[in-house]
Each structure stands twice: as structure tokens, then as C-alpha cells.
Amino acid sequence: MNDLTAYAIRRIFQSVFIVLAVTILLFAIMHMMPGDPIQLIDSPRLDEATTAKLRARWGLDKPPVVQYLYWLLNVLKGDLGRSITNGQSVSVLLAARLPATLHITLTALLLQYLVAVPLGLMAGYHQGSVFDRLAVSVTSVLRAIPYFWLGILLIIVFAVSFRLLPVSGYRGFQSLILPVLTLTLPALADTLRLTRSEVLEVLREKHVTTAVAKGLRPQMVLLRHVLRNALVPVTVMFFLSVPWLIGGSVIVETIFAWPGTGRLLWKAISAQDYPVVQGIILLITLLTVISTTIGDILTGLLDPRIRAELGGRVA
Amino acid sequence: MTSIWKALREAGRNKSFLVGLAIMASLIAAALLADWISPYTYDEMVIVEALRPPSGQHWLGTDHLGRDSFSRLIHGSRIALKVGAIAVTIQTVVGVLLGLLAGYYGGWQDRVIIFLTDVIWALPPIVLAIAICTLLGPSLTNVIIAIAAVSWAQFTRIVRSKTQALKNMPYVEAARAMGESDLSIILRYILPNVIPVIIVLATLALPVAVVNTTALGFLGLGAQPPLPDWGVILSESMTYIRRAPWISIFPGLAIIYVVLGFNLLGEGLRDALDPRLKV
Numbered sequence: 001m002n003d004l005t006a007y008a009i010r011r012i013f014q015s016v017f018i019v020l021a022v023t024i025l026l027f028a029i030m031h032m033m034p035g036d037p038i039q040l041i042d043s044p045r046l047d048e049a050t051t052a053k054l055r056a057r058w059g060l061d062k063p064p065v066v067q068y069l070y071w072l073l074n075v076l077k078g079d080l081g082r083s084i085t086n087g088q089s090v091s092v093l094l095a096a097r098l099p100a101t102l103h104i105t106l107t108a109l110l111l112q113y114l115v116a117v118p119l120g121l122m123a124g125y126h127q128g129s130v131f132d133r134l135a136v137s138v139t140s141v142l143r144a145i146p147y148f149w150l151g152i153l154l155i156i157v158f159a160v161s162f163r164l165l166p167v168s169g170y171r172g173f174q175s176l177i178l179p180v181l182t183l184t185l186p187a188l189a190d191t192l193r194l195t196r197s198e199v200l201e202v203l204r205e206k207h208v209t210t211a212v213a214k215g216l217r218p219q220m221v222l223l224r225h226v227l228r229n230a231l232v233p234v235t236v237m238f239f240l241s242v243p244w245l246i247g248g249s250v251i252v253e254t255i256f257a258w259p260g261t262g263r264l265l266w267k268a269i270s271a272q273d274y275p276v277v278q279g280i281i282l283l284i285t286l287l288t289v290i291s292t293t294i295g296d297i298l299t300g301l302l303d304p305r306i307r308a309e310l311g312g313r314v315a
Numbered sequence: 316m317t318s319i320w321k322a323l324r325e326a327g328r329n330k331s332f333l334v335g336l337a338i339m340a341s342l343i344a345a346a347l348l349a350d351w352i353s354p355y356t357y358d359e360m361v362i363v364e365a366l367r368p369p370s371g372q373h374w375l376g377t378d379h380l381g382r383d384s385f386s387r388l389i390h391g392s393r394i395a396l397k398v399g400a401i402a403v404t405i406q407t408v409v410g411v412l413l414g415l416l417a418g419y420y421g422g423w424q425d426r427v428i429i430f431l432t433d434v435i436w437a438l439p440p441i442v443l444a445i446a447i448c449t450l451l452g453p454s455l456t457n458v459i460i461a462i463a464a465v466s467w468a469q470f471t472r473i474v475r476s477k478t479q480a481l482k483n484m485p486y487v488e489a490a491r492a493m494g495e496s497d498l499s500i501i502l503r504y505i506l507p508n509v510i511p512v513i514i515v516l517a518t519l520a521l522p523v524a525v526v527n528t529t530a531l532g533f534l535g536l537g538a539q540p541p542l543p544d545w546g547v548i549l550s551e552s553m554t555y556i557r558r559a560p561w562i563s564i565f566p567g568l569a570i571i572y573v574v575l576g577f578n579l580l581g582e583g584l585r586d587a588l589d590p591r592l593k594v
Contacts, residue, residue: 018430018434021430021437022438025434140575144571144574145567145571146526146529146530146571146574148529148549149570152552152556152563153564155556156556160556160557243438243439244439247441247442248441251441251534255553270535277449281438284439285437285438288439
């Protein structure tokens with residue numbers, strides 16, 4: 001077994017522990033909430049005996065640790081409990097909402113990389129040019145814009161003033177444009193700047209100078225030496241940026257009335273529907289941990305310097 | 316500490332640092348002098364003057380209850396700066412303490428603290444902040460707790476790695492050989508060398524805290540109406556976005572002003588204090 005495999009296995013184990021810790025935290029929080037589901041049944045026909053029977057039936061009379069293990073077992077089977085407000089299964093609710101969220105987040109992620117990486121490469125390669133300076137100033141402004149306000153601004157410009165696009169809702173391609181732009185633009189600025197600074201760093205390295213001195217054509221230098229090295233952090237960032245995107249989608253979905261998990265979270269919070277809140281947070285944790293784990297393992301795979309740090313020798 | 320003053324003098328020659336400093340000064344002035352600057356109080360309602368566009372009488376127009384938008388915006392800077400400053404102070408103190416502990420002692424202390432930062436990072440910050448505010452209920456105090464709770468880990472990680480490097484320096488080893496206590500070594504030899512990084516991190520953490528405060532206010536989980544929190548103003552303005560779009564524009568510009576100002580200040584400080592720091 002080589003160092004990288006060992007590192008990957010260690011990293012995956014670590015992620016499992018992190019997710020377990022989050023489930024304990026979530027369960028503890030739910031447990032600390034005032035009142036249990038039985039108390040919420042506010043009925044005059046409910047006497048002491050019935051309450052006790054109901055508690056026993058749902059396992060609420062057991063110690064918290066046993067309750068947690070029951071709950072965890074159910075979660076592993078895909079049963080996240082039922083919504084307090086409408087009695088629907090939380091898993092079914094999530095499964096129904098997840099596609100809409102994936103729709104905007106994945107489109108945003110794809111768009112972000114398709115636009116930002118080539119522009120960042122160009123800006124870095126032609127450092128100090130008009131294009132570079134323009135890219136730097138535009139991205140500085142974009143990075144300072146809070147994304148929820150960007151959403152409002154886009155609504156005012158495109159939906160209210162010019163009436164080009166729908167304000168909100170989930171109706172075909174046109175309604176996708178504003179939420180995706182809101183999610184993409186700030187992240188796009190970050191990715192562009194990252195690509196640019198990585199290119200600048202690689203260009204300063206000796207092997208690039210050597211390649212130029214050897215008389216290699218500029219395009220070949222760019223492809224074989226600059227691109228390959230500069231894209232390592234950018235690729236890793238792809239996975240590490242998923243948490244930010246998911247966080248952003250909660251607010252973007254709220255602004256644009258997009259029927260995804262983020263809006264469901266916001267509605268569940270307003271209605272104090274804790275099982276739904278718990279289910280969504282668990283789902284988001286899982287998505288985040290999976291993507292950051294992939295990002296970390298990829299770093300080891302792609303970057304020989306980090307690979308060397310892992311095992312003390314270059315694989 | 317003299318090196319910090321030298322670095323600050325150097326930062327004084329940095330143009331972006333000076334612009335950031337001017338922006339920060341103007342914000343603090345607006346927050347302190349809000350009662351004198353704003354022509355109206357933030358909650359004075361004149362229903363007949365509702366939803367007026369910007370004019371000589373109401374520089375930035377009025378909202379749906381006829382309140383003066385400019386006065387609300389100026390008073391809002393108070394909330395943004397106060398919440399931001401308190402949250403950043405808490406996360407700095409907690410993060411630095413844990414970072415020093417993990418970096419200096421290593422061993423199980425290090426493993427527990429690093430695991431805690433990993434658990435915090437298992438959730439997108441804004442989602443964790445939303446969860447905490449849901450649990451504790453909507454109020455500005457809980458916003459401060461939520462923001463500090465999601466942001467200390469970065470301080471811990473960076474201070475930890477700095478401490479790890481510093482504790483093996485010859486002068487620290489010498490102090491240890493002389494029989495100085497751990498506490499004294501940390502306070503006299505390690506902390507002073509970490510302070511420049513902490514200053515940069517805290518400056519750059521403030522705009523993040525302000526954006527998160529307004530985001531929570533926007534979602535109805537932070538400041539509550541009639542408080543003129545910029546996020547609250549934005550969420551109220553959404554209903555009137557067709558009739559009175561100007562109400563939505565200005566709070567956003569105010570947030571950008573804060574973010575740009577503190578980013579310039581933080582980047583200027585970073586270039587002067589610790590150019591190799593990547594944040």
C-alpha cells in the first residue's frame with residue numbers, strides 16, 4: 001500500500017468521524033429543544049396514562065444514548081423522521097427538493113469554471129495588460145458584493161426595469177438565469193483571482209524559465225508547464241468551494257422562491273419544523289464533507305510536493 | 316511591539332491601507348454621530364410620505380412606513396459595526412487561545428482542538444449560523460454568538476501553525492531551559508510574534524461578520540424590526556421592489572462600502588505585517 005492510499009483511507013475515516021460528531025451534535029440540539037413531540041400534541045383528551053404510553057411507543061422514555069442509537073439506525077436506513085407541520089416523511093421531502101438545488105448549484109459551478117479559468121489564465125499570462133487590470137478591478141468589486149444583495153440588484157435590473165426575466169419561481173430556462181448568476185458571479189471572481197495568482201506563481205518558477213530559454217513556443221510553455229501546475233489548486237478549489245455554494249443557495253433560493261432544499265430549510269425554520277431542519281442540515285453536512293474529502297485527496301494526488309510531505313518521499 | 320509600530324508606519328505609505336483607514340474612520344464617525352447626522356430618527360413614521368423617491372427632503376427616499384431611508388441607513392451602521400466588532404473580538408479571543416493551546420502543547424489537546432475545527436468546517440458557515448440562530452431564537456445577541464461560533468476555527472488553525480513553528484525557536488528553547496513556565500513562555504515569546512497575524516485576520520474577519528449579520532437579519536433570524544439593520548431593511552424592501560427599488564439599493568451599497576474598506580485595510584496591513592500570509 002503506498003502513501004497516498006494510506007492517506008486517502010485515513011482521510012475517509014476522519015470524515016466518517018466528523019459526520020458522526022455532527023449527528024451527535026444535531027441529536028443533542030434536538031434533545032435540548034424545549035418540549036418533546038408528545039407535549040406538542042395539545043389535546044384535552046390526552047391524560048397522563050396515554051402520554052406515558054405514547055412516550056414508551058416512540059422510545060422517548062429511554063435514556064438519550066439509546067434514543068440516539070435508535071435515531072442513528074433509522075437515519076442510516078434513510079428514515080429521517082416526519083415533518084411536524086404536515087406529517088410527510090423528511091426523506092421524501094428532501095428527495096423531492098434536492099433536484100432543484102442541484103440544478104442551480106451545479107449549473108453555477110460549471111459556469112463559474114468555464115468562464116473563470118480561461119479568463120484567469122489570460123489575465124495572469126498577460127500580467128499588467130489592460131485586460132488584466134480590468135479583470136482585477138471588476139473582480140475586486142464583485143467580491144465585495146454580498147450575494148443576497150446581488151440577487152436583489154439583478155431582480156431590479158432585469159426583472160423590474162427591463163422586464164426581461166421572471167422575478168422568481170421555477171419555470172424553465174429563463175427562471176434559472178438570475179439565481180444562477182447570483183450564485184456564480186462572486187464565486188467566479190474568486191476563481192478568476194485564484195487562477196491568475198497561481199499562473200503568476202508558476203511563471204516565476206525556474207522550470208518555466210528553463211522551458212522558455214530552451215526556445216519552447218509560448219503556447220507550449222503555457223500548456224505543458226503553466227497550465228498543468230496552476231490548475232492543481234484550482235481543481236482542488238472546485239471541491240472545497242461546494243460548501244460556500246450550498247450556503248449561498250439557501251439565501252438565493254429564498255430570494256428567488258426557488259423550490260429547493262434551501263428554501264425548504266428557511267420555511268422549516270419559520271415553522272419551527274425541527275425534524276425537517278435536522279434532515280436538511282444532515283444532508284448539507286454530508287455533501288460538504290464528501291466534497292472537501294475529495295478535494296483533500298485530490299490535493300495529495302495532483303501535487304507532488306504535498307505527496308512528498310505525506311510520506312517523506314516523492315512517489 | 317516596536318516592530319508593529321514600524322510595520323504600521325510602513326503601512327501608512329500603502330495607498331490601499333490609507334483608503335481603507337479613511338473608510339473605517341468615516342464608518343465609525345457615522346455610527347458614533349448617528350443621532351446628529353441623520354435628519355430624522357430611524358423609527359419616525361409618516362404614513363402619508365410612504366415610498367417617496369429620493370428628494371431634497373428625504374435624501375434616499377422613504378420606506379413603506381414613511382420612515383427616512385437615510386436616517387435608517389446611518390443608524391444601521393451602528394448595528395453593523397457593533398455586532399461585527401463584538402463577534403470578531405469573541406472569535407479572536409477563543410480562536411487564538413485554542414490555537415496557542417493546540418500549537419504549544421500538541422498531543423491530545425492538539426487532536427481534540429483540530430477535530431473541533433473539522434466539525435465546525437463540516438457545515439457551510441452561513442448554514443451553521445442559521446442553525447444556531449434557529450436554536451437560540453432571533454436576537455442580535457444570538458447573532459453575535461452564531462457568528463463567533465462559525466468563525467473562530469480559522470484563527471485557531473493559523474495561530475496553531477505559527478505557534479508550532481515558534482516553539483522550536485532557539486530563544487524559546489533557551490527560555491524553557493532557564494526554567495520559565497509555559498504560561499510565561501507563551502505570553503512573552505510566542506504571543507507577541509503571533510499578534511501581527513491576529514491583527515490581519517481580525518481586520519479581514521470584520522466584513523465577513525457584517526455580511527453574515529445582514530444575511531441573518533435578511534432571513535428574519537437576526538435583528539428584528541423596527542431596528543434599522545441593513546439586512547432587515549433589505550428584506551422589508553423586497554415587497555416594494557417594483558414600486559420603490561431605491562429602498563433596496565442603498566443598504567447594499569453600504570455593505571459594499573464596509574466590505575471594501577476593511578478588505579483594503581486588511582490587505583494593506585497584511586502586506587506590511589506578514590506578506591507571506593495567505594488569507
